[in-house]
Amino acid sequence: MDALDRKIINLLQTGFPLTEAPFLDVAVQLGVEEKELLKRLSDLLENKTLSRFGPMYDAQKLGGAFSLVAVRVPEDKYEIVTAIVNSFPEVAHNYKRDHDLNMWYVLATDSPEKIDEVNAKIEKKSGLKVYNMPKLEEYYIGLNLPV
Amino acid sequence: MMDKAVADKVIIEPETEEKVILDDIDRKIVDITQSGLPLVSRPYNDIALRLGIEVSDVIARMKSMQDSGVIRRIAAVPNHYALGYKANGMTVWDVPDDRIHELGEKVGQLDFVSHCYQRPRFLPEWPYNLFAMVHAHDRAEASLLVKKIAELIGEDDRGHDILFSTQILKKTGLRFNQ
Numbered sequence: 001m002d003a004l005d006r007k008i009i010n011l012l013q014t015g016f017p018l019t020e021a022p023f024l025d026v027a028v029q030l031g032v033e034e035k036e037l038l039k040r041l042s043d044l045l046e047n048k049t050l051s052r053f054g055p056m057y058d059a060q061k062l063g064g065a066f067s068l069v070a071v072r073v074p075e076d077k078y079e080i081v082t083a084i085v086n087s088f089p090e091v092a093h094n095y096k097r098d099h100d101l102n103m104w105y106v107l108a109t110d111s112p113e114k115i116d117e118v119n120a121k122i123e124k125k126s127g128l129k130v131y132n133m134p135k136l137e138e139y140y141i142g143l144n145l146p147v
Numbered sequence: 148m149m150d151k152a153v154a155d156k157v158i159i160e161p162e163t164e165e166k167v168i169l170d171d172i173d174r175k176i177v178d179i180t181q182s183g184l185p186l187v188s189r190p191y192n193d194i195a196l197r198l199g200i201e202v203s204d205v206i207a208r209m210k211s212m213q214d215s216g217v218i219r220r221i222a223a224v225p226n227h228y229a230l231g232y233k234a235n236g237m238t239v240w241d242v243p244d245d246r247i248h249e250l251g252e253k254v255g256q257l258d259f260v261s262h263c264y265q266r267p268r269f270l271p272e273w274p275y276n277l278f279a280m281v282h283a284h285d286r287a288e289a290s291l292l293v294k295k296i297a298e299l300i301g302e303d304d305r306g307h308d309i310l311f312s313t314q315i316l317k318k319t320g321l322r323f324n325q
Binding site: 015 | 192215217224230265278311
């Protein structure tokens with residue numbers, strides 16, 4: 001990654017225009033050829049420096065339901081509980097974290113009732129209590145990390 | 148930290164968001180673009196051709212989705228990990244309920260915070276009601292970021308913690324059912 005790649009990432013993290021020739025607009029701003037910008041972007045996506053490029057949708061506004069759920073899993077049961085939790089397609093992410101509540105998964109379902117249903121099934125199968133922590137309020141989503 | 152937890156009367160109702168009404172064409176635009184914009188000179192024209200509509204219509208619809216918040220923004224999303232941000236910590240804070248909205252807005256504005264939410268407490272074992280994800284190169288840098296947030300919250304900080312992820316157990320891309 002060179003200086004131009006960094007400039008491209010830093011600028012495009014903040015937004016992208018809704019115009020007929022948006023890459024040309026951005027290229028002019030960066031002082032490069034449009035072709036060069038497209039090539040660079042394609043490479044940055046290809047080599048996974050960027051995880052995506054495009055509109056970021058608020059899935060909740062599209063009708064989905066989400067929740068973050070924590071579980072306190074005994075170390076000797078960790079593997080089996082991981083398998084149980086991960087077996088549900090509604091579990092989008094699952095992370096091990098260094099806390100007494102040591103498993104944190106994200107549920108993505110098409111209705112709020114479904115969140116409770118999946119959590120109840122996980123409690124039953126694992127024999128562990130789950131702590132359902134849906135967002136009550138969202139303050140910000142987005143990130144500007146200088147690269 | 149838990150002893151400071153106060154049994155505030157919190158409303159534990161998930162926020163009910165007004166659903167935005169999208170028509171079939173809007174939904175097709177969502178479907179086509181959710182994995183990314185086409186990397187061609189005129190990406191919106193590309194979408195328009197696929198849907199058999201005018202490019203001005205695509206732009207107007209996407210603009211309206213941006214205004215209503217269905218599209219948070221159109222942007223490049225860096226892979227933090229590939230860029231050296233290897234310490235990704237979930238910071239959690241116990242702040243007074245009557246102060247949380249103001250504090251959440253302030254914390255969310257920080258450049259190194261990616262997500263900032265109010266979530267329910269589980270007293271007494273989980274007193275934290277404000278969550279902010281921070282991204283740092285290492286744990287030492289993450290601790291400095293925690294300090295910055297603590298300074299911002301000031302005396303309303305009744306206790307906090309940071310939970311680092313030590314293993315990704317599952318990670319799938321989110322696809323929305325149309």
